[in-house]
Amino acid sequence: MKVFWLFSLVLATITAASAALVGSGGVPTCANEQVAYETYIGKDHNVKVSYSQCDEDASTPALAKRQSSNVCGAACNTFCFTPAGGPSASDCNVIADALLYDSQNIGVLFNVSATGTPTNKITMQYGTCLTYFLNQDFSTLVYCRTEWSKLVTWLSTDCAPANNAQGGLCVATDQRWYVQVVCVDV
Structure with missing residues (x-):
């Protein structure tokens, strides 16, 4: 079901129906999203991080979890x-730098819990730039801050207003996870 949903999401994106992913004002929407906790990261503690559950149907029980x-x-x-109207590349650079700072001071790897758990989505925001990592798999995924930093930088520059875009996403080839970068109103 989750793979089918993501496949539909990708098709919608390819056909420029980004409204399915981006709500009014460029804020990504998520059915039944519940924030578990928030904090700030980076050298200056200026990047807001939210850990939340993002599922199409939060009432659906999670299947047995596999190892990470x-x-x-x-x-x-x-x-x-x-169309154009993406986040400020300089705002996204603050997030990318915060991810690199934390990779050097906390560690490169981090966990994103399985779909259906309270923290299967990690969102970061600074200024007009919002990015998130969403785990749609039934196991905990381990990802690295350095790779997320690269994706934020790449998506904020190649999917920028100068290229007639307003952000973008990178969907895992096995469709278990994706990273998205969008513009938010400040």
Whole structure:
């Protein structure tokens, strides 16, 4: 069911129907999203991080969880949203730098809990830039801050207003997870 949902999501993106992913004002929407906790990261503690549950149907019980799986460096397919109006690349650079700072001071790897758990989505925001990592798999995924930093930088520059885009996403080739970068109103 989750793989089918993500496949539909990718198709919608390819056909420029980014409204399915981006609500009014460019804020990504998520059915039944519940924030578990929030904090701030980076050298200046200026990047807001939210850990939440993002599922299409939060009432659906999670299947038995498998052991964690390291997907750091796994391939993903990138899509840009149109029309233009994406986040400020300099705001996204603050997030990318905060991820690199934490990779050096906390560690490169981090866990994203399985779908159906209270923290299967990690969201970061600074200024106009919002990015999140969503785990749609039934196991905990291990990803790396350095790779997320690269994706934030890449998506904020290649999927930018100068390229007639408003952010984008990178969907794992096995469709278990994706990283998205969008513009939010401040």
